[in-house]
Amino acid sequence: MSARTESRPDGGRVLRALLYAALILFAIYYLLPLYVMLANSVKPLEEIRQGNMMALPQVLTFEPWAQAWSEAKVGVAATGLKPYFWNSIKMVVPAVIIVTILGALNGYVLTKYTFRGANILFGMMLLGCFIPFQIALIPAARVLGFLGIAGTTWGLVLVHTAYGLGFATLFFRNYYAAFPTELIRAARIDGAGFFTIFFRILLPSSGPIIVVTVIWLFTNIWNDFLFGVSFGDFDSQPMTVALNNLVSSSGGVKEYNVHFAGAILAALPTLIVYIVSGRYFVRGLMSGAVKG
Amino acid sequence: MTAKGRLGALLPKLILSPSFVIVLIFVYGFIAYTLYLSFTASTMLPNYDLVGLRNYERLWQLPHWWLAVKNLAIFGTLYIVVSCALGLFLAILLDQKIRGEGMLRPIYLYPMALSFIVTGTAWKWFLDPGIGIENTMQQWGWDSFQFGWIKDRTMAIYCVAIAAIWQSSGFVMAMFLAGLRGVDGEIIKAARIDGASTVTTYRRIIIPMMRPVFLSAFVVLAHLAIKSYDLVVALTGGGPGQATELPATFMYSYTFSRSQMGVGAASAIVMMMMVFAIIVPYIYAETKREPGQ
Amino acid sequence: MGSLEIDSLDKSYGAAKVLKDINIEIEEGGFLVLVGPSGCGKSTLLNSIAGLEDITGGEIRIAGKKVNDLAPADRDIAMVFQSYALYPNMTVRGNIAFGMEIRKIPKAERDEAVHRVATLLQIEDLLDRKPSQLSGGQRQRVAMGRALVREPQVFLFDEPLSNLDAKLRVDMRTEIKKLHQRLGATIVYVTHDQIEAMTLATKIAVLKGGVLQQAGTPAEIYNNPVNTFVAEFMGSPSMNLIPAQAGQGPNGPTLSIARKAGDPLVLPAPEAVAAYAGRGVLLGLRPEAITDEEAADRNARVVETASCRIDVLEPSGADTYCTTDLGGKDVIGRLRADAPIRQGEDATLAFNLDKAVIFDPDSGERIA
Incomplete structure (x- = not known):
């Protein structure tokens, strides 16, 4: 949008100053909790108790981080968050790969090889994104038990695959819908079959949507708590569950600095993804919501 | 498609079938199972004796459930209305050809990357009168400053809303910003030639054009609100007492801690009905819209 | 191949x-x-x-x-x-x-x-x-x-x-x-x-x-x-389809076309039109078959001339297109660029009837 700003010199300048003031105020509002977590995660506990949470640390210590990572008591065992961090990785990586591949193939079929009833199938898959997961808790526990993967990482991968498919399919479907059908036709005349077209023509042009889907799935699955707490045990519980256990473990002194270090550790992977590929992150959120 | 052998015609369906089978079981099978359980006398373990609508009757007689629904109404309304208002406001501010927009936008948006558990942990502490904002203000010399909502039965639910709005409003801002950027510049020029001020142009022309964004934001926020579970667990644990219970936490505690699986299942079904009432018309419109072939 | x-x-x-x-x-x-x-x-x-x-x-x-x-x-x-x-x-x-x-x-x-x-x-x-x-x-x-x-x-x-x-x-x-x-x-x-x-x-x-x-x-x-x-x-500007009345004259079938001012324009018509006597038909003439007198095709067998009011002149460089009202429709003719014809005045136009085609106005099918 161009030529919106008023060009009146004097009143305009005051207005612009107010505008920037408001914008900066909001930036502080959004940054404050992060700052507080960060600042207090490097203070000794004593300083937090007596001092001010807004203050910069007077004594800088990384002890809380080390504790949160490998020593703190999470639930019953004093293991730190480390094992759970790996649990999360072991759960997120396969789930993201599986769902992305399936989503891409589904999107391809749904746009370029449609058949009667395909739209209904898609609608049914899409509805799956939105069901309250509470509905799945009881039966999923039984299905995982039946399959012998209750409490395992693979059980969580399966659950996340099931509920990630709808969005992944939606992303790829919307992306491939805009992919020129004439290109598919040209390839068919050149003699390319179903998979050749997919791997040689479609996939090389799918970079942006793959990034979006991977980021979307990564953040969602990493940040999940409900499935992790319901279907995970020590060998499979993800980071979010461990963080909650760490923070809410009753008894003893509340080690706020350790809690904060833990919270940042739990947020770090998604924050890094967000910082590295913020542009795509926004696009992913948008295509999930606005276009969807 | 030309008849290129039966396999050629079958392949697309074959490709789609694993996903569809998974969805069929994990979504529709599970809905059916939970629906069935909600009509049974299940307690700690599933039990297949049908008891008709008794669980639903019990559910709606429980003050605990009523509290959860009332909380959802308060939380949901605040969450949706404030997030939309704040998001739109920020988007309009950012749309004034701001220097440094590229830096501000990610700052507003990053909370969306966080887990609700992290958000809850941060805000739990921030809102705690002993060490959080109240303590800070008093240390800075504002001795009469009080902010103890999180310990207050009637006000605690607003704390949940505050934290949730902090997390989601940046995302709503991004949606509106994309909407604003999509407005045809010539329409704005036309409005200026008609003599409309900036405020009038927004109020009368641009904001009304944001209707589809309002709708999308509503759908996204509403279904997030109904599903909200992690934030409450991390922020208040449902307390003080039961003051911040939401249907999602209610379902979990009745099913798994209180061994009333039938009632839990019934509450899950009610939650699903609420979500579907919002989402089904939206999905219907989405699948009607043919992909641009 | x-x-x-x-x-x-x-x-x-x-x-x-x-x-x-x-x-x-x-x-x-x-x-x-x-x-x-x-x-x-x-x-x-x-x-x-x-x-x-x-x-x-x-x-x-x-x-x-x-x-x-x-x-x-x-x-x-x-x-x-x-x-x-x-x-x-x-x-x-x-x-x-x-x-x-x-x-x-x-x-x-x-x-x-x-x-x-x-x-x-x-x-x-x-x-x-x-x-x-x-x-x-x-x-x-x-x-x-x-x-x-x-x-x-x-x-x-x-x-x-x-x-x-x-x-x-x-x-x-x-x-x-x-x-x-x-x-x-x-x-x-x-x-x-x-x-x-x-x-x-x-x-x-x-x-x-x-x-x-x-x-x-x-x-x-x-x-x-x-x-x-x-x-x-096919053709640009496209063929003129002029509403006309089929009739029978002393020398065979005729087509009579209403003009804004003056008597109708009467043109000879092929034999096939006889069956349509007393009914309306459409006379199809491409713009290049309606010209100023000097530009008329000398090899054509039947060229009729008539005075028409020129409503619009559109020079296009090589040629000038003119518009006149015939049978209640705007009809386009193609003139030499330097033809001495002026807008708003009457001018003599030549109609090359060798190129004429005639259609049934209801079915749109060709008659002759």
Whole structure:
């Protein structure tokens, strides 16, 4: 949008100053909790108790981080968050790969090889994104038990695959819908079959949507708590569950600095993804919501 | 498609079938199972004796459930209305050809990357009168400053809303910003030639054009609100007492801690009905819209 | 190169028939142009020939071989698309060679074929670029190269020039014509541009609403349209269709045309009009058959002159178009650029009735 700003010199300048003031105020509002977590995660506990949470640390210590990572008591065992961090990785990586591949193939079929009833199938898959997961808790526990993967990482991968498919399919479907059908036709005349077209023509042009889907799935699955707490045990519980256990473990002194270090550790992977590929992150959120 | 052998015609369906089978079981099978359980006398373990609508009757007689629904109404309304208002406001501010927009936008948006558990942990502490904002203000010399909502039965639910709005409003801002950027510049020029001020142009022309964004934001926020579970667990644990219970936490505690699986299942079904009432018309419109072939 | 025959082809989507009983053939080395307004079914027909869409009934034969049940790749055709459909992730070389790669043709042979086609189209220096680095005209050439390298029985072109600007379109049109002459290829070409159709075709097929209206040489289509639709669709400015009253004069049938001022204009008419005596007909005259007196065709057998009020003059450089009111309709004539005729005044116009065609106003069918 161009030529919106008023060009009146004097009143305009005051207005612009107010505008920037408001914008900066909001930036502080959004940054404050992060700052507080960060600042207090490097203070000794004593300083937090007596001092001010807004203050910069007077004594800088990384002890809380080390504790949160490998020593703190999470639930019953004093293991730190480390094992759970790996649990999360072991759960997120396969789930993201599986769902992305399936989503891409589904999107391809749904746009370029449609058949009667395909739209209904898609609608049914899409509805799956939105069901309250509470509905799945009881039966999923039984299905995982039946399959012998209750409490395992693979059980969580399966659950996340099931509920990630709808969005992944939606992303790829919307992306491939805009992919020129004439290109598919040209390839068919050149003699390319179903998979050749997919791997040689479609996939090389799918970079942006793959990034979006991977980021979307990564953040969602990493940040999940409900499935992790319901279907995970020590060998499979993800980071979010461990963080909650760490923070809410009753008894003893509340080690706020350790809690904060833990919270940042739990947020770090998604924050890094967000910082590295913020542009795509926004696009992913948008295509999930606005276009969807 | 030309008849290129039966396999050629079958392949697309074959490709789609694993996903569809998974969805069929994990979504529709599970809905059916939970629906069935909600009509049974299940307690700690599933039990297949049908008891008709008794669980639903019990559910709606429980003050605990009523509290959860009332909380959802308060939380949901605040969450949706404030997030939309704040998001739109920020988007309009950012749309004034701001220097440094590229830096501000990610700052507003990053909370969306966080887990609700992290958000809850941060805000739990921030809102705690002993060490959080109240303590800070008093240390800075504002001795009469009080902010103890999180310990207050009637006000605690607003704390949940505050934290949730902090997390989601940046995302709503991004949606509106994309909407604003999509407005045809010539329409704005036309409005200026008609003599409309900036405020009038927004109020009368641009904001009304944001209707589809309002709708999308509503759908996204509403279904997030109904599903909200992690934030409450991390922020208040449902307390003080039961003051911040939401249907999602209610379902979990009745099913798994209180061994009333039938009632839990019934509450899950009610939650699903609420979500579907919002989402089904939206999905219907989405699948009607043919992909641009 | 081979011939193409289409026998009583039908195509429907559910209950909607989009192509009805189409019969066309084009001989080896012929250039068939399918024209018609959008939605007439011309692209569907082309896609059916390519095998990209199934047909409901009838038969398609390429080089005498029935191809109804063959996949597009097995029909021995090549196609140039409106959007060019170049694979964005491959270089020009990769695009041209892709089909051969799929058919597992050895690398050396592929390189040679690519080189040959690139030389023919003068795109040798573009071979290592990606499509996004090419201009519209260059993309067009690459798309043609991809088709040429195939050496198919039949080339299919789907509005290949419609995405180019006006100047380039004319150049590429000439180039396609030259290529056709040089290669002696059989071509089926879809366009909605009737000038492209006239200049390129050895045979034009005019479609409307899924029905073939007329198929014939460009001259046949232009001079002897079978109905008012074909008459108006081909030619620019399009043929004048002047409402007239059929009558019987002392020397045979006549046509009487109302003028704004003065008596009706009475013109001699062919014998076939006699059956319509006392009824209305439409007299079809192309603008070049209505001229100033000096420009009238000296070889014509029947030229009538009449005084007409000139409402509008539109100089176009080489000629000047004039508009006059005949039979209650604006009728366009083509004058010499320096004809001494002025707007708003009466002038004598010559009507070349050798070129006249007459239609039934109700059915739109040709009478004479």
